[in-house]
Amino acid sequence: xxxxxxxxxxxxxMVDWRDAKVxxxxxxxxxxxxxxxxxxxxxxxxxPAIFRLDDHxxxxxNSAKILRMKVPFSKEQLNQAQVDIIRENKLESxxxxxxxxxxxxxxxxxxxxxxxxxxxxxxxxxxxxGEDGMKRGIRVKTSSYTRHHVxxxxxxxxxxxxxxNSILANTEATDDGYDEALLLDAxxxxxxxxxxxxxxxxxxxxxxxxxxxxxxxxxxxxxVFQIAKDLGIEVVQKRITRDEVYIADEAFFTGTxxxxxxxxxxxxxxxxxxxRGPITEKIQSAYFxxxxxxxxxxxxxxxxx
Ligand code: PMP
Numbered sequence: 416x417x418x419x420x421x422x423x424x425x426x427x428x429m430v431d432w433r434d435a436k437v438x439x440x441x442x443x444x445x446x447x448x449x450x451x452x453x454x455x456x457x458x459x460x461x462x463p464a465i466f467r468l469d470d471h472x473x474x475x476x477n478s479a480k481i482l483r484m485k486v487p488f489s490k491e492q493l494n495q496a497q498v499d500i501i502r503e504n505k506l507e508s509x510x511x512x513x514x515x516x517x518x519x520x521x522x523x524x525x526x527x528x529x530x531x532x533x534x535x536x537x538x539x540x541x542x543x544x545g546e547d548g549m550k551r552g553i554r555v556k557t558s559s560y561t562r563h564h565v566x567x568x569x570x571x572x573x574x575x576x577x578x579x580n581s582i583l584a585n586t587e588a589t590d591d592g593y594d595e596a597l598l599l600d601a602x603x604x605x606x607x608x609x610x611x612x613x614x615x616x617x618x619x620x621x622x623x624x625x626x627x628x629x630x631x632x633x634x635x636x637x638x639v640f641q642i643a644k645d646l647g648i649e650v651v652q653k654r655i656t657r658d659e660v661y662i663a664d665e666a667f668f669t670g671t672x673x674x675x676x677x678x679x680x681x682x683x684x685x686x687x688x689x690x691r692g693p694i695t696e697k698i699q700s701a702y703f704x705x706x707x708x709x710x711x712x713x714x715x716x717x718x719x720x
Contacts, residue, residue, distance in 0.1 A: 552679030665692025
């Protein structure tokens with residue numbers, strides 16, 4: 416990915432893509448203490464716009480706060496950097512990756528006295544779990560890896576180190592021929608996918624794990640809450656067992672990258688009709704209306720580039 420034309424925003428400057436480098440002794444590269452975001456820009460009916468930009472930047476700064484990192488940029492500066500990076504790379508839509516990391520001034524575990532840096536990059540990225548998966552649903556495996564306990568690496572922060580667990584789970588699942596992993600929390604209850612929140616539908620009610628299961632407080636998850644409210648569908652946050660997923664009528668993953676992706680199987684057990692369910696389809700379609708600027712009620716969630 417490093418050999419490309421274009422620009423990356425690094426510590427306040429637009430740098431040529433190929434020159435956006437850090438030293439091998441960068442603290443975050445050794446110990447994994449960093450915060451990042453995944454944001455999407457859509458080519459809406461009113462031109463390119465970033466979806467829920469302010470909410471993503473707020474979560475980024477909160478992740479840094481949880482990690483005790485003092486970010487030398489304001490929310491406004493980071494918001495502007497994300498708008499600028501889409502414009503600078505002449506993208507109509509794409510994925511935006513902001514990252515906050517600890518520099519290379521010293522290399523003990525303690526980050527005290529080190530520098531804190533920020534970058535923002537953007538590139539085009541289609542359906543994260545495949546176009547086919549968006550229509551037919553994906554095949555998921557319950558992971559042999561447990562999701563983070565809430566008092567280990569901090570589950571409300573989108574931290575770099577949390578993703579080793581995600582990588583292990585996703586690699587195991589995809590090596591076994593599945594599309595994605597479902598992780599359980601330390602007590603054995605459903606938590607989330609390696610990069611997605613999970614929802615199930617049973618008898619017309621939508622259920623999702625409450626955040627004590629160690630799942631990230633997803634912005635797409637919150638968008639689904641709003642959509643369900645508009646559609647008059649009840650959403651309940653509660654502890655969910657893996658066998659509740661097996662016997663659900665429908666299930667789907669949500670995430671900025673994954674958007675709303677139906678799940679058709681868990682552990683080779685067909686969920687509902689074994690394809691995208693009707694409520695999932697309604698939520699998915701409402702989601703794409705919102706992100707593409709076709710629902711004026713949520714125009715405030717789109718920041719024009
Ligand atoms: N959980 C994890 C582990 C994730 O990586 C993501 C993607 N950021 C999500 C949930 C969904 O969060 P969001 O909807 O804010 O992208």
